[in-house]
Amino acid sequence: MGRSPCCEKAHTNKGAWTKDEDQRLIDYIRLHGEGCWRTLPKAAGTFSISSSSSSSSFLIFCIFLSSILGLLRCGKSCRLRWINYLRPDLKRGNFTDDEDELIIKLHSLLGNKWSVIAGRLPGRTDNEIKNYWNTHIKRKLISRGIDPQTHRPLNEPAVAATYRNHHPTPNNSSSSSSSVPIAELPIMKPAINVHSSQPDEEGSGTTTEMDPPLPAADPKAATAAVFVKTEVNLELSIGLLPFQAEAARGSSRSSAESRLRQRSPLVCLCYQLGLENNNGECCRNCQRSYGWLCGFRPSALGSS
DNA sequence: AAAGGGCTCAACCGCTGTCGC
DNA sequence: CGCGACAGCGGTTGAGCCCTT
Structure with a gap:
C-alpha cells in the first residue's frame, strides 16, 4: 500500500493544464523558487487539500476559493507540470541521433x-526520455535485432543464452543445466569510453561517447556509472545471500539498515569489469578478486 | 468525408526513500 | 524506534492527433 493521495480527488482539477494555470504556476515559481510543492498550490492560487489536514472550515474555504478561481491542482501535479513542461531550460524538439x-x-x-x-x-x-524510449528507441533497437531490455542480440547464439540461464538476471530467470566456461562467452562490450574527467561544463549532451562524468550534484547517478578510463565489460553476476548467513555475522548495524534489510535481500554484486582489483582484495561473499561493489542492496543503486 | 486503428506524450497513480518529530 | 509527511521515481493511462482505408 502506498501513501494516501496527496489531494482529495473530488476537489482537484485533472487533465490538461490551461494557459492560465501555467502562468500562475510560472509566476509563483519565479517569485519563490521550486520546492514545497504541497504548499505551493495554495499560494499560487491553486491548492491541494491534504486528507489529514482538511478541517471542515478549511474545506469550505477551499470550495469558496475554487468557485472564484476555477483552479484546483494538487502539489504533485504542479511539480510535474513544472519539471516536464514549464521549466525554462527545457530543450524542445526532436531528439538528435547523438x-x-x-x-x-x-x-x-x-x-x-x-x-x-x-x-x-x-x-x-x-x-x-521514458516516452521516447517506449515509442521510438525500443522499435529502433528491435529493428537492429537488439533486445531493448537486455541490449543483446534478439537471436543470439545458444551458448550465451545457456550461460545466462545458468546465471539468471532479472530479465532472464529461467534455468538450464548445461554450463559453459566464462572465457568462451561473448562479452557485451558497449565500447563506451568512460573518462575520469571534469564535469560537463558545456552540457551539450550530444556526444556519442559517455565521456564526462555525471554532475557532482547527482552523486547517486555517479555511483551507478563507472569512471575509469577503459573499455568496460559489463558482464554482471548477482548472487543472493541467505538471511541466516548474514545474521550469523552478528554485525551491529543501524536501525535504518536493519529496516532496509527487512525489505530487500542482501545482494552481492561482483562486477566482472574486466579489471582486476588493484589491491588484490577479494569479495568476502563470493571470493572473486575483481568485485568492487559487494554486499550492498539493490536499493543502493537507486536513482532517487 | 468518415471511420477506425495506431501513435504520441502529458498527466496520473502507486510506490519508495528520506527526513523530522 | 515508530510514524507521518513529503519529494521524487517509474509504470501506466487516455485524450487527441495522424494516417490509412
Whole structure:
C-alpha cells in the first residue's frame, strides 16, 4: 500500500493544464523558487487539500476559493507540470541521433533509471526520455535485432543464452543445466569510453561517447556509472545471500539498515569489469578478486 | 468525408526513500 | 524506534492527433 493521495480527488482539477494555470504556476515559481510543492498550490492560487489536514472550515474555504478561481491542482501535479513542461531550460524538439545513441548506451548501463539518464541529457526530462524510449528507441533497437531490455542480440547464439540461464538476471530467470566456461562467452562490450574527467561544463549532451562524468550534484547517478578510463565489460553476476548467513555475522548495524534489510535481500554484486582489483582484495561473499561493489542492496543503486 | 486503428506524450497513480518529530 | 509527511521515481493511462482505408 502506498501513501494516501496527496489531494482529495473530488476537489482537484485533472487533465490538461490551461494557459492560465501555467502562468500562475510560472509566476509563483519565479517569485519563490521550486520546492514545497504541497504548499505551493495554495499560494499560487491553486491548492491541494491534504486528507489529514482538511478541517471542515478549511474545506469550505477551499470550495469558496475554487468557485472564484476555477483552479484546483494538487502539489504533485504542479511539480510535474513544472519539471516536464514549464521549466525554462527545457530543450524542445526532436531528439538528435547523438542523443538517441547516448540514451541507448546509458540505458544499457543503468536500465530504466530515467531520471539518471535525463541527468545526462541537459534540457530533457525523465518523462520525455521514458516516452521516447517506449515509442521510438525500443522499435529502433528491435529493428537492429537488439533486445531493448537486455541490449543483446534478439537471436543470439545458444551458448550465451545457456550461460545466462545458468546465471539468471532479472530479465532472464529461467534455468538450464548445461554450463559453459566464462572465457568462451561473448562479452557485451558497449565500447563506451568512460573518462575520469571534469564535469560537463558545456552540457551539450550530444556526444556519442559517455565521456564526462555525471554532475557532482547527482552523486547517486555517479555511483551507478563507472569512471575509469577503459573499455568496460559489463558482464554482471548477482548472487543472493541467505538471511541466516548474514545474521550469523552478528554485525551491529543501524536501525535504518536493519529496516532496509527487512525489505530487500542482501545482494552481492561482483562486477566482472574486466579489471582486476588493484589491491588484490577479494569479495568476502563470493571470493572473486575483481568485485568492487559487494554486499550492498539493490536499493543502493537507486536513482532517487 | 468518415471511420477506425495506431501513435504520441502529458498527466496520473502507486510506490519508495528520506527526513523530522 | 515508530510514524507521518513529503519529494521524487517509474509504470501506466487516455485524450487527441495522424494516417490509412
